[in-house]
Amino acid sequence: MNAQGHEKHHIDAPVLTRLGVGFACAVALILLLMALLWQHMVPRYPAVPAQQVPAPPRLQATPPADRAVLDRAQRQQLNSYGWVNQGSGVARIPIERAMQVLATQHDKAPASSGSAR
Numbered sequence: 573m574n575a576q577g578h579e580k581h582h583i584d585a586p587v588l589t590r591l592g593v594g595f596a597c598a599v600a601l602i603l604l605l606m607a608l609l610w611q612h613m614v615p616r617y618p619a620v621p622a623q624q625v626p627a628p629p630r631l632q633a634t635p636p637a638d639r640a641v642l643d644r645a646q647r648q649q650l651n652s653y654g655w656v657n658q659g660s661g662v663a664r665i666p667i668e669r670a671m672q673v674l675a676t677q678h679d680k681a682p683a684s685s686g687s688a689r
Contacts (some may be wrong), residue, residue, distance in 0.1 A: 632638050649664070656662040665673075 650667045652664075652666060654664050656664050
């Protein structure tokens, strides 16, 4: 403001230039400090040698065919006789035969005397 209380009509270029240069220097200094701090803050990991990199996953090439083979093997095991543990005398029998044996044992089981109707 001048002596009469009015605003100036011109811009003080040297003051504005010094202000711009000071602002640019402050931004540059802040960026430099951030870069220096970043170098100390980021952890440094050693490079992993090639022999320690895990192998890629081995995926099934033909899942439906693999499943069919597994189903056939399980069906064959369910429908055949064989030893589970021959040393202890544990064997497997076909599932149809096992259901017949269980049904026969259930028919021969005595009726429980605990329920009176």
